[in-house]
Amino acid sequence: MDFNLNEFQREILDLSDKLxxxxxxxxxxxxxxxxxxxxxxxxxxxxDAGLLGLALPESLGGMAQDxxxxxxxxxxxxxxxxPVPALPVLATASLPLLPYANAACVQAALRAVCxxxxxxxxxxxxxxxxxxxxxxxxxxxxxxxxxxxxxxTCVPAGxxxxxxxxxxxxxxxxxIYLFACEQExxxxxxxxxxxxxxxAYFSLDGAQAELLVKGADVDxxxxxxxxxxxxxxxxxxxxxxxxxxxxxxxxxxxRQQFGRALGSFQAxxxxxADCYIDKECLRVASExxxxxxxDGGDADESSLVAAYWATEALHRISHRSQQVHGGTGVDRDxxxxxxxLWARQLEMDLGGQNSLLAALGSNIAAAHAA
Amino acid sequence: MNIxxxxxxxxxxxxxxxxxxxxxxxxxxxxxxxxxxxSHGGGPIYWQKMRQLGADGWIxxxxxxxxxxxxxxxxxQYLLVDEAKRAGFPWPALSANSIGPVFAKxxxxxxxxxxxxxxxxxxxxxxxxxxxxxxxxxxxxxxxRAERDGDDWIxxxxxxxxxxxxxxxxxxxxxxxxxxxxKRHKGLxxxxxxxxxxxxxxxxxxxxGVVTTTTYYQDVRIPDCYRVGEVNGGWPLITGQLNVERxxxxxxGHVAKLYDxxxxxxxxxxxxxxxxxxxxxxxxxxxxxxxxxxxxxxxLKSAWKIEQGGSGMVEASATKVFGSELxxxxxxxxxxxxxxxxxxxxxxxxxxxxxxxxxxRKGTVHTFGGGANELQRSIVATAGLGLPRGA
Numbered sequence: 061m062d063f064n065l066n067e068f069q070r071e072i073l074d075l076s077d078k079l080x081x082x083x084x085x086x087x088x089x090x091x092x093x094x095x096x097x098x099x100x101x102x103x104x105x106x107x108d109a110g111l112l113g114l115a116l117p118e119s120l121g122g123m124a125q126d127x128x129x130x131x132x133x134x135x136x137x138x139x140x141x142x143p144v145p146a147l148p149v150l151a152t153a154s155l156p157l158l159p160y161a162n163a164a165c166v167q168a169a170l171r172a173v174c175x176x177x178x179x180x181x182x183x184x185x186x187x188x189x190x191x192x193x194x195x196x197x198x199x200x201x202x203x204x205x206x207x208x209x210x211x212x213t214c215v216p217a218g219x220x221x222x223x224x225x226x227x228x229x230x231x232x233x234x235x236i237y238l239f240a241c242e243q244e245x246x247x248x249x250x251x252x253x254x255x256x257x258x259x260a261y262f263s264l265d266g267a268q269a270e271l272l273v274k275g276a277d278v279d280x281x282x283x284x285x286x287x288x289x290x291x292x293x294x295x296x297x298x299x300x301x302x303x304x305x306x307x308x309x310x311x312x313x314x315r316q317q318f319g320r321a322l323g324s325f326q327a328x329x330x331x332x333a334d335c336y337i338d339k340e341c342l343r344v345a346s347e348x349x350x351x352x353x354x355d356g357g358d359a360d361e362s363s364l365v366a367a368y369w370a371t372e373a374l375h376r377i378s379h380r381s382q383q384v385h386g387g388t389g390v391d392r393d394x395x396x397x398x399x400x401l402w403a404r405q406l407e408m409d410l411g412g413q414n415s416l417l418a419a420l421g422s423n424i425a426a427a428h429a430a
Numbered sequence: 431m432n433i434x435x436x437x438x439x440x441x442x443x444x445x446x447x448x449x450x451x452x453x454x455x456x457x458x459x460x461x462x463x464x465x466x467x468x469s470h471g472g473g474p475i476y477w478q479k480m481r482q483l484g485a486d487g488w489i490x491x492x493x494x495x496x497x498x499x500x501x502x503x504x505x506x507q508y509l510l511v512d513e514a515k516r517a518g519f520p521w522p523a524l525s526a527n528s529i530g531p532v533f534a535k536x537x538x539x540x541x542x543x544x545x546x547x548x549x550x551x552x553x554x555x556x557x558x559x560x561x562x563x564x565x566x567x568x569x570x571x572x573x574x575r576a577e578r579d580g581d582d583w584i585x586x587x588x589x590x591x592x593x594x595x596x597x598x599x600x601x602x603x604x605x606x607x608x609x610x611x612x613k614r615h616k617g618l619x620x621x622x623x624x625x626x627x628x629x630x631x632x633x634x635x636x637x638x639g640v641v642t643t644t645t646y647y648q649d650v651r652i653p654d655c656y657r658v659g660e661v662n663g664g665w666p667l668i669t670g671q672l673n674v675e676r677x678x679x680x681x682x683g684h685v686a687k688l689y690d691x692x693x694x695x696x697x698x699x700x701x702x703x704x705x706x707x708x709x710x711x712x713x714x715x716x717x718x719x720x721x722x723x724x725x726x727x728x729x730l731k732s733a734w735k736i737e738q739g740g741s742g743m744v745e746a747s748a749t750k751v752f753g754s755e756l757x758x759x760x761x762x763x764x765x766x767x768x769x770x771x772x773x774x775x776x777x778x779x780x781x782x783x784x785x786x787x788x789x790x791r792k793g794t795v796h797t798f799g800g801g802a803n804e805l806q807r808s809i810v811a812t813a814g815l816g817l818p819r820g821a
Contacts, residue, residue: 421712
């Protein structure tokens with residue numbers, strides 16, 4: 061048992077903290093709000109520092125580090141509310157494709173992620189309200205090529221992405237397809253979302269694509285994507301919670317009312333103590349999921365538990381942090397609101413707490429059926 | 431980072447689990463513990479088990495080597511207590527972990543070796559006499575007096591919630607030796623009072639969960655050699671209890687027991703299949719599982735921090751609050767699944783041998799015992815978050 065980071069991870073922590081400290085100033089973050097909360101210069105700086113390829117293979121320009129090391133970076137991104145789509149690009153979209161990295165199109169997409177020249181995303185949501193239904197998007201072969209037709213919504217980093225993978229049905233068979241975003245068959249429009257990041261709505265009308273996976277392997281890729289999304293969100297959320305709690309503690313130490321610091325009132329201090337406990341629960345759950353994904357084996361339970369704690373801590377800490385700040389906390393000239401909007405974004409991107417508990421509960425029941 | 435126990439640590443846990451099930455939690459002992467009078471220990475089989483526990487070296491296990499212990503690290507100490515409590519053994523936390531080693535370090539030579547021998551041999555138990563009818567969380571306001579009379583001390587006063595005093599050989603007593611109440615915690619001294627002293631008496635308090643006691647001290651005369659530590663120097667001995675001890679109050683195995691047992695019951699027979707397939711039942715199980723997973727890691731990480739040389743104070747306080755409130759929450763989540771039968775008592779009807787029913791009755795003490803959660807939250811706020819101290 062050893063909860064310490066290794067030497068390399070500490071270097072990544074210091075490097076990213078320094079870089080993000082320089083780039084995530086209030087002035088720059090405000091400016092990023094005009095561009096879909098995306099700072100292209102910071103993203104390129106991260107690429108140049110090797111951070112975008114942190115967990116991608118050396119042969120593609122990456123640093124070949126494990127997932128746990130990537131979570132060190134993700135936590136710092138949360139701590140600074142960095143205006144970059146690292147979570148969907150580096151974790152959810154890229155890592156599940158590593159088993160297929162011998163395909164030329166996957167190699168090209170991941171190489172572009174490492175260098176910053178391109179961005180890979182995954183379009184996992186369709187407009188249909190029924191979340192469990194099979195994808196409505198169709199794949200059709202013509203003249204030895206495959207074309208996709210259908211609609212995708214809430215695509216993270218969708219406006220910046222150069223490549224995207226998604227689900228489609230060829231006849232009755234579901235497959236995973238990769239397509240270039242800049243092509244005639246792809247129309248995308250920006251979708252505004254609560255934390256200011258741009259998502260995208262994709263209308264695919266004969267978008268040329270490559271089949272990556274079909275049959276049973278589809279589930280393996282989707283499962284991996286869910287695990288990475290959940291665990292990576294927990295790491296990012298840990299950083300957001302640290303950030304919110306640091307602001308709230310500082311505010312309550314300085315702000316005087318009734319002739320005393322706010323934090324000297326137990327009703328205030330104890331709310332923040334509860335936030336601290338939630339944050340520490342999230343941290344250990346996140347660490348466990350990261351180690352489990354690093355080591356292989358079934359990460360279903362640990363990533364669900366980490367995601368549960370992310371939803372719990374994000375919701376409770378953001379509201380309590382707002383509460384102890386009073387009006388200051390909601391003022392857009394004060395940094396707290398960005399953390400809170402991200403908290404809400406991540407919580408719902410995970411599908412919400414009850415869907416996570418339903419999945420966890422059904423796993424427990426299945427494992428303990430008489 | 432490696433959040434798993436090492437192979438040695440896992441083997442250690444397994445060894446304790448086997449030891450507890452094979453040698454300690456025998457059927458006759460379980461039957462004795464089921465009697466309310468002996469539910470904390472004190473019955474004839476309890477003393478047999480304690481002597482065996484001592485002879486097998488487990489009471490001394492986490493004592494420092496210089497005090498005659500085996501010098502187990504805080505993680506091993508945590509695992510030992512965790513497994514014992516998971517098995518349902520009334521672990522002698524006070525003599526084995528918190529008070530025993532402090533006594534051995536600060537006791538006067540005239541009595542030390544004899545009493546340390548009794549403690550380590552499982553022949554004597556110490557009860558803690560801190561709380562008084564008018565001194566609970568504000569311990570420094572306690573009023574029990576000890577006055578010097580030649581080579582002796584005369585003790586007068588009353589203690590309450592002196593758990594286990596009804597079968598203990600000694601009371602680890604905090605008394606006021608400086609009559610000036612303004613001195614507060616600087617006027618307190620620790621004494622070890624033999625429970626066979628003239629003027630000492632003990633009455634039972636029947637709580638809704640367990641039996642505890644009130645202890646009375648009427649002109650109890652004890653020689654100065656039973657004073658522990660300096661005169662008016664008692665406070666550091668009271669507060670210096672290891673933070674790992676606080677962790678043990680809410681150790682994972684202790685809290686998870688109800689979840690483990692409920693799940694075992696649900697998969698023991700197909701009559702429970704429909705229940706197990708019910709969405710809200712699955713949700714209750716999932717909430718319990720997600721929160722217990724965090725408790726397990728919080729406990730281990732806190733013990734690891736202490737092993738690494740940290741004080742672990744904030745971690746232990748945070749874990750104590752979380753674990754004790756989870757204990758209460760868990761009692762509800764699991765009981766709901768089998769309600770209304772979850773409230774049944776008696777050998778014929780009780781679910782899980784009564785575990786489910788008495789969890790609620792016994793569990794409420796966890797949030798205020800071992801340092802009220804309000805005090806723990808204040809520690810987290812000031813030491814963990816740097817907030818200013820309250821008024």
